[in-house]
Amino acid sequence: MKAAPLPTPSPCRVLAPALDTYLDGELSPPQVVEVETHLAQCSCCRERLALDRALRATMKNKGQVRAPASLRERLRVVLAEPAPRTVAPSLGRCLHDSATVLPFRRPDRVAGAPLRALTKAPRPAGRLVSLAERRSRTPLRSRHVVPFAVAAGVAFAVSLHRPAAPTAPAVPPPPASLHAEVGLDGIVHELVSLHAQPLPPEVTQPEEIRRFDPFVGVPVEPPKFQRFGAKWEGGRMLPLRDSRAAVLQYSMAGGHRISVYVYDPRRVRPESSTLRQRVIQDSPVYVGNVRGYNVAATERRGVGYAVATDLDERENIELIAASAP
């Protein structure tokens, strides 16, 4: 005896998976006709389609996130650097496996128009030209772009009138590879030493401090501490192993002093045996007490900041948050 024929699956059952593809606009015209014919007859599938549409609309509405301004600024700083680097050490290792990045061979449907600009852009005439161009362009870019990144409060006119960076021969060439030989402990001990026994400042005009940029390797922007009643005293450079860091000095009523250390965090290992890690505004901040002075250190947008004061920890954290807006 023949087995009973299998029940014919309902058209809904057959077409339900196709509804997704239908909404995605990936069905062939005959399939579209088939689905729409069924939809016209089946309220259940129409309801399913309405729910799928609602789900997608919500997803699109909720899913599109604007990149925060901080990320754009961070990228400007990173991309303005001659040698790109990553702020996140944990992600650093995948930067080198560009072998996984494969070209697409498909013709473009979306970005055709802007690409014309790319292909039409004239290329520099030769290697020498492009090198010279890079040399002249890089400091220009970092003078104009980086101030925005580091202190949004600085007016554009100010950055345009900033004194020119020292000429190329005076700038130490950046090392090919940076070895973070100093830990945070080393930084804060040097900072506290200078804070305890301050040396006279090398510059006293806040705008002159920008001349330190090429030596420190990161933009040095004097933090604005006016709202804390702190008065700018001056700044100087300090050796930091094979490079330099900038120290900015402030004074406050009541004899309090603030020393801010601005350094290139690539040269500093983000670890410490004496400081505690806290998270302030989504960034790790290291706080502690070194030889009687409260210290706090953090990295914002590729620039390292450390403060030493005789204020309390909370005030220190406020200062460090203000240093790195």
Add this chain to the structure above:
Amino acid sequence: MVISPPPGPLSEAESFEQEALAHLDAMYSVACRLTRSTVQAEDLVQDAVVKAMRARGQFQPGTNMKAWLLRIVTTTFLNQYKRGGLERDVLDGPDADPLADGWMSTATMRAMRDAEALALQPLLQEELQAALEALPEEFRLAVVLSDVEEMSYKEIADIMGCPIGTVMSRLHRGRKLLKSALHEHAVALGIIDEAAEAEPTNLEEYRAKRRVAAR
């Protein structure tokens, strides 16, 4: 006489950078979904952008830059967080029974959406984020690329490095899981009347039972 050079046309690198940064929001949106953390998403996007700038020679002008960038975001994420790639997750994923179907009644489906806003019920909108985050990675990525970034199946296949058929099945399963998670929330939130749900929602099952009962 020294003439300072006019602000000439952008260099090749600068044009490329400018065009790549035009897709920053898309990269960040996808990175947020992948990492489920805004902090990690920023790091991921930064790495991907730096990587893209280095690998820009490999980009073929005339192809879709957004898809190319999203592929870099994805591979960077996979290399960083998922040494073994996506496939392992699919095999172990909560999809052991591909036939399990979130077949809902018409009334239930209607109750889950907001007819006026042509979107989900506001309460379920709030739950969508959690439901999406609970999806296995490869489903989440496929759904986000399709529904948020509106990429084609082919583009998603290129980004995820898998055949189009796999994209379709990931999308289908991902959306099914999403809907059943939202359905559970809807019941828990009282949007759907549980009594109404007592009636069989799986038509095939219901018919099969009827057939068995009729013998």
